[in-house]
Amino acid sequence: MRMGDLAVEAEGLQKRYGQTHALRGVDLTVKSGTICGLLGPNGAGKTTMVRILTTLLTPDGGQARVAGYDVVREAEQVRYRIGLAGQQAAVDELLTGRANLEMVGRLYHLSGRAARQRAEELLERFDLVEAAGRIAKGYSGGMRRRLDLAASLVAAPPVLFLDEPTTGLDPRSRLGMWEIIRELVAGGTTVLLTTQYLEEADRLADRIVVIDTGQVIAAGTADELKTTVGGEQIDVVVRDPARLADATTALRRAGGEEPQVDAETRRLTISVTGGVAALTGVLRELDAAGIEADDLALRRPTLDEVFLRLTGHVPDQIAEGAREEEPALAGVR
Amino acid sequence: MSALQIPARPTAPFERLRWAIADSLTVTRRNLAHIRQVPEKLLDVTIQPVIFVLLFAYVFGSAIQVPGGGSYREFLLPGIFAQSITFLAITTAVGVANDMQKGIIDRFRSLPMARSAVLVGRTVADLTQSVLGLLVMSACGLVVGWRAHNGVLDTLAGFGVLLLFGFAMTWLGTFIGMSVRTPETANTIGFVVLFPVTFIANTFVPTQGMPTFLRLMAEWNPLSATVAACRQLFGNPGMAYTGDAWPLQHPVEASVGYSLILLAIFIPLSVLRYRTATTR
Ligand SMILES: Nc1ncnc2c1ncn2[C@@H]1O[C@H](COP(=O)(O)OP(=O)(O)OP(=O)(O)O)[C@@H](O)[C@H]1O
Ligand SMILES: [Mg+2]
Numbered sequence: 372m373r374m375g376d377l378a379v380e381a382e383g384l385q386k387r388y389g390q391t392h393a394l395r396g397v398d399l400t401v402k403s404g405t406i407c408g409l410l411g412p413n414g415a416g417k418t419t420m421v422r423i424l425t426t427l428l429t430p431d432g433g434q435a436r437v438a439g440y441d442v443v444r445e446a447e448q449v450r451y452r453i454g455l456a457g458q459q460a461a462v463d464e465l466l467t468g469r470a471n472l473e474m475v476g477r478l479y480h481l482s483g484r485a486a487r488q489r490a491e492e493l494l495e496r497f498d499l500v501e502a503a504g505r506i507a508k509g510y511s512g513g514m515r516r517r518l519d520l521a522a523s524l525v526a527a528p529p530v531l532f533l534d535e536p537t538t539g540l541d542p543r544s545r546l547g548m549w550e551i552i553r554e555l556v557a558g559g560t561t562v563l564l565t566t567q568y569l570e571e572a573d574r575l576a577d578r579i580v581v582i583d584t585g586q587v588i589a590a591g592t593a594d595e596l597k598t599t600v601g602g603e604q605i606d607v608v609v610r611d612p613a614r615l616a617d618a619t620t621a622l623r624r625a626g627g628e629e630p631q632v633d634a635e636t637r638r639l640t641i642s643v644t645g646g647v648a649a650l651t652g653v654l655r656e657l658d659a660a661g662i663e664a665d666d667l668a669l670r671r672p673t674l675d676e677v678f679l680r681l682t683g684h685v686p687d688q689i690a691e692g693a694r695e696e697e698p699a700l701a702g703v704r
Numbered sequence: 705m706s707a708l709q710i711p712a713r714p715t716a717p718f719e720r721l722r723w724a725i726a727d728s729l730t731v732t733r734r735n736l737a738h739i740r741q742v743p744e745k746l747l748d749v750t751i752q753p754v755i756f757v758l759l760f761a762y763v764f765g766s767a768i769q770v771p772g773g774g775s776y777r778e779f780l781l782p783g784i785f786a787q788s789i790t791f792l793a794i795t796t797a798v799g800v801a802n803d804m805q806k807g808i809i810d811r812f813r814s815l816p817m818a819r820s821a822v823l824v825g826r827t828v829a830d831l832t833q834s835v836l837g838l839l840v841m842s843a844c845g846l847v848v849g850w851r852a853h854n855g856v857l858d859t860l861a862g863f864g865v866l867l868l869f870g871f872a873m874t875w876l877g878t879f880i881g882m883s884v885r886t887p888e889t890a891n892t893i894g895f896v897v898l899f900p901v902t903f904i905a906n907t908f909v910p911t912q913g914m915p916t917f918l919r920l921m922a923e924w925n926p927l928s929a930t931v932a933a934c935r936q937l938f939g940n941p942g943m944a945y946t947g948d949a950w951p952l953q954h955p956v957e958a959s960v961g962y963s964l965i966l967l968a969i970f971i972p973l974s975v976l977r978y979r980t981a982t983t984r
Binding site for chain 1: 809
């Protein structure tokens, strides 16, 4: 196999749909054996990206190699090495779960026996044995996703593309899906998954690529992204509302930056670098000014905040069409 | 998982063809399996033609004179066969448009299978269905008095001509299905195009009495050649008047020729569309 260090290498990918510029030159690399999370709000271009990398769409510009093969010129070689579980489950609704998997096996030219055997293995692994004889139309969302994933794994492909694998799943099914994905990667599979959920990218991905309106706006590990956006924050809740102004002065002395003040909750927030040392500094200043605190905490920004800083909006709010209205974090979790 | 061996795709042309056929059969099996889940799909090829046989036999049967004499019902049956075979294009068009809307098409397109297999599998499955339809109509025809008079070989040849024409119709339907956005549109377009085709022909009435313009259209209509070929091969009446049109004078050759031409046009066009299509 030609697959070296990189399972996916895309360079300057472009795609237009009429007037819509779905991708405006996206670069993306995924190291073999890792999970890359492609994170972005609705319409960012995630599905377009996945469809190009899985040979379903031809890019208008740029190039991409998957498992070492060009997705346009060597599409057939690519198809032998990938699995795809799309945003819309690619299963045949009028076939039973078992027949779906057997059909895929036959299309890989497994013998009838081998295809049946492989189907049974996968049904077992994805907890579908009981439902195997029923047609997929009657499956729940979670079962359908599992069947779809099973179908994409029939040939045990080295590179797997998962387009929003947990959208629409209840929390338990979502955890189950995460578990499955982790197992696959532990077994050596490379995974590119798209998601709108920051938490999912945070928990699952080795590396996160954030895209918005067809462009990469940030890339790195979850920690790196959090750091680039502004390190840590210290929250202080002052006991006596009358001392808020004094506390603000104290914090300004400790951190150098202008603290954010929320009078109603008596909360002050400053961005700091230096972690615990900064926290000690704040404590000392408060103490020196004789200010009592109800609560004092050092925390890293959430990916939600990272996303907000990067894009100027929070993904979940965009999903509900509230793009310009509320730049604050009020709506987040 | 350790024992899993995925065979590598062959490079020799003949072997590749064998694989393409195997892929098509896999898809055919899938389509036929659908019928078990949705048996209503068979109504098109069973109940509908039976109703046509009965309606035409009893309503028109008394009013229409077959040129050269003979029973109208014997004249009618080849027409009904051919009409029903023509409507196969609509079934296929709807099936293809449906397939293209469904998520499963992404699965097919991301697998290393033959590109043509999805379409070939659809047309072969639909053609298989229509064999059932022909059997039902023949039985119904036998009940109302239709017979094939020229022995087994000619009778089989007659059905062979029909099925070849049917195969051409499935590819016309595939092209329609690949050209529209929804199954409903496929249905409408198929019907609007094909319904007149089945009537401006020698299917239900002799062409002799038609106004010149219509008569010429009817006589050169590929469907008329197919109907005439069946009448000839089954030994049914209605062959006394053939007009000046070559296709009606040599109906078997003409029908086979028309079918091959239609296939030569619509197979490549459809496969090309499939290659470039994205799910809509
Ligand atoms: N077939 C198409 N025709 C026209 N425009 C399209 C088509 N597919 C996608 N688009 C547009 O391209 C842009 C990117 O779409 P894409 O589906 O890749 O986004 P996404 O990140 O997957 O969004 P979502 O989170 O909603 O799935 C969007 O503006 C979308 O409207
Ligand atoms: Mg999407």
